[in-house]
Amino acid sequence: MPAELTFTGSAKKADIMLNGTYLKKWRKARHLSARELGIALGYRGREYIKKLEGGYFPITPRFAARFETFKNQTQAREYRERKIETQYPLPPRIKILARPKRCAICREWFIFRNASDRVCTNRKCRRTYRARHDQVKR
Numbered sequence: 001m002p003a004e005l006t007f008t009g010s011a012k013k014a015d016i017m018l019n020g021t022y023l024k025k026w027r028k029a030r031h032l033s034a035r036e037l038g039i040a041l042g043y044r045g046r047e048y049i050k051k052l053e054g055g056y057f058p059i060t061p062r063f064a065a066r067f068e069t070f071k072n073q074t075q076a077r078e079y080r081e082r083k084i085e086t087q088y089p090l091p092p093r094i095k096i097l098a099r100p101k102r103c104a105i106c107r108e109w110f111i112f113r114n115a116s117d118r119v120c121t122n123r124k125c126r127r128t129y130r131a132r133h134d135q136v137k138r
Protein backbone atom coordinates (compact mmCIF):
# COMPACT_ATOMS: atom_id res chain seq x y z
CA MET A 1 0.00 0.00 0.00
CA PRO A 2 1.38 3.42 -0.92
CA ALA A 3 2.48 5.52 2.02
CA GLU A 4 2.45 8.73 0.07
CA LEU A 5 0.29 9.95 -2.76
CA THR A 6 1.14 12.97 -4.87
CA PHE A 7 -1.05 14.54 -7.50
CA THR A 8 0.52 16.07 -10.55
CA GLY A 9 -1.08 17.53 -13.63
CA SER A 10 -4.33 19.35 -14.12
CA ALA A 11 -6.58 17.24 -11.91
CA LYS A 12 -5.52 19.13 -8.80
CA LYS A 13 -6.03 22.60 -10.27
CA ALA A 14 -9.63 21.76 -11.11
CA ASP A 15 -10.21 20.94 -7.42
CA ILE A 16 -9.35 24.47 -6.32
CA MET A 17 -12.22 26.15 -8.19
CA LEU A 18 -15.25 26.13 -5.93
CA ASN A 19 -18.57 26.76 -7.61
CA GLY A 20 -22.02 25.20 -7.46
CA THR A 21 -21.27 22.67 -10.15
CA TYR A 22 -18.08 21.53 -8.45
CA LEU A 23 -19.81 21.37 -5.09
CA LYS A 24 -22.53 19.11 -6.44
CA LYS A 25 -20.07 16.91 -8.31
CA TRP A 26 -17.91 16.52 -5.21
CA ARG A 27 -20.93 15.70 -3.03
CA LYS A 28 -22.42 13.20 -5.52
CA ALA A 29 -19.09 11.41 -5.90
CA ARG A 30 -19.23 10.69 -2.16
CA HIS A 31 -22.88 9.68 -2.07
CA LEU A 32 -23.69 12.48 0.36
CA SER A 33 -27.15 14.01 0.37
CA ALA A 34 -27.43 17.80 0.37
CA ARG A 35 -28.81 17.50 3.89
CA GLU A 36 -25.84 15.44 5.12
CA LEU A 37 -23.37 17.89 3.61
CA GLY A 38 -25.27 20.86 5.05
CA ILE A 39 -25.22 19.37 8.55
CA ALA A 40 -21.55 18.42 8.27
CA LEU A 41 -20.77 22.05 7.44
CA GLY A 42 -22.85 23.43 10.28
CA TYR A 43 -25.97 24.47 8.35
CA ARG A 44 -29.47 23.42 9.23
CA GLY A 45 -30.43 21.41 6.22
CA ARG A 46 -30.35 20.88 2.49
CA GLU A 47 -31.87 24.14 1.24
CA TYR A 48 -28.75 26.29 1.50
CA ILE A 49 -26.59 23.65 -0.18
CA LYS A 50 -29.10 23.21 -3.02
CA LYS A 51 -29.24 26.99 -3.58
CA LEU A 52 -25.44 27.19 -3.75
CA GLU A 53 -25.27 24.23 -6.12
CA GLY A 54 -27.91 25.75 -8.35
CA GLY A 55 -26.13 29.10 -8.37
CA TYR A 56 -29.03 30.93 -6.70
CA PHE A 57 -26.80 32.04 -3.81
CA PRO A 58 -23.16 33.11 -4.19
CA ILE A 59 -20.50 31.04 -2.42
CA THR A 60 -19.35 33.13 0.52
CA PRO A 61 -15.75 33.08 1.82
CA ARG A 62 -17.13 31.67 5.09
CA PHE A 63 -18.79 28.78 3.29
CA ALA A 64 -15.72 28.20 1.12
CA ALA A 65 -13.52 27.99 4.24
CA ARG A 66 -15.86 25.54 5.96
CA PHE A 67 -16.12 23.42 2.83
CA GLU A 68 -12.34 23.45 2.35
CA THR A 69 -11.79 22.13 5.89
CA PHE A 70 -14.43 19.42 5.48
CA LYS A 71 -13.10 18.47 2.06
CA ASN A 72 -9.55 18.12 3.37
CA GLN A 73 -10.68 15.97 6.30
CA THR A 74 -12.82 13.78 4.05
CA GLN A 75 -10.14 13.36 1.43
CA ALA A 76 -7.46 12.65 4.05
CA ARG A 77 -9.67 9.84 5.36
CA GLU A 78 -10.26 8.60 1.80
CA TYR A 79 -6.51 8.47 1.17
CA ARG A 80 -5.92 6.57 4.40
CA GLU A 81 -8.60 4.05 3.46
CA ARG A 82 -7.47 3.77 -0.14
CA LYS A 83 -6.93 0.25 -1.45
CA ILE A 84 -5.11 -0.59 -4.62
CA GLU A 85 -5.46 -4.01 -6.23
CA THR A 86 -3.08 -4.88 -8.99
CA GLN A 87 -2.47 -7.83 -11.25
CA TYR A 88 1.22 -6.94 -11.37
CA PRO A 89 3.79 -6.29 -8.65
CA LEU A 90 4.20 -2.54 -8.17
CA PRO A 91 7.55 -0.76 -7.83
CA PRO A 92 8.02 1.41 -4.72
CA ARG A 93 7.54 4.54 -6.79
CA ILE A 94 5.10 4.84 -9.68
CA LYS A 95 3.44 7.54 -11.78
CA ILE A 96 -0.05 6.91 -13.08
CA LEU A 97 -0.72 8.70 -16.35
CA ALA A 98 -4.17 7.32 -17.13
CA ARG A 99 -7.36 8.62 -15.57
CA PRO A 100 -9.23 6.11 -13.40
CA LYS A 101 -12.69 5.29 -14.77
CA ARG A 102 -15.67 3.40 -13.45
CA CYS A 103 -16.84 0.15 -14.98
CA ALA A 104 -20.15 0.90 -16.74
CA ILE A 105 -21.75 -2.09 -15.03
CA CYS A 106 -20.31 -2.73 -11.55
CA ARG A 107 -19.27 0.94 -10.98
CA GLU A 108 -15.94 -0.09 -9.45
CA TRP A 109 -12.91 2.09 -10.24
CA PHE A 110 -10.28 0.90 -12.73
CA ILE A 111 -7.40 2.06 -14.79
CA PHE A 112 -8.32 0.16 -17.92
CA ARG A 113 -5.88 -1.47 -20.31
CA ASN A 114 -7.28 0.54 -23.20
CA ALA A 115 -8.52 4.11 -23.04
CA SER A 116 -11.71 3.14 -24.89
CA ASP A 117 -12.67 0.36 -22.43
CA ARG A 118 -15.95 0.91 -20.61
CA VAL A 119 -16.28 -2.32 -18.66
CA CYS A 120 -13.92 -4.28 -16.43
CA THR A 121 -12.64 -7.77 -17.19
CA ASN A 122 -15.31 -9.44 -15.07
CA ARG A 123 -17.27 -11.89 -17.28
CA LYS A 124 -20.60 -10.84 -15.79
CA CYS A 125 -19.90 -7.16 -16.51
CA ARG A 126 -18.80 -7.91 -20.07
CA ARG A 127 -21.85 -10.06 -20.74
CA THR A 128 -24.28 -7.50 -19.30
CA TYR A 129 -22.67 -4.65 -21.20
CA ARG A 130 -22.72 -6.59 -24.47
CA ALA A 131 -26.37 -7.53 -23.98
CA ARG A 132 -27.33 -3.88 -23.40
CA HIS A 133 -25.20 -2.62 -26.24
CA ASP A 134 -26.67 -5.14 -28.70
CA GLN A 135 -30.17 -4.12 -27.66
CA VAL A 136 -29.46 -0.48 -28.48
CA LYS A 137 -28.11 -1.37 -31.92
CA ARG A 138 -31.19 -3.33 -33.05
Ligand SMILES: [Zn+2]
Nearest residue numbers: 103106120125
Ligand atom coordinates in the same frame (compact mmCIF):
# COMPACT_ATOMS: atom_id res chain seq x y z
ZN1 LIG B 1 -17.33 -4.31 -13.82
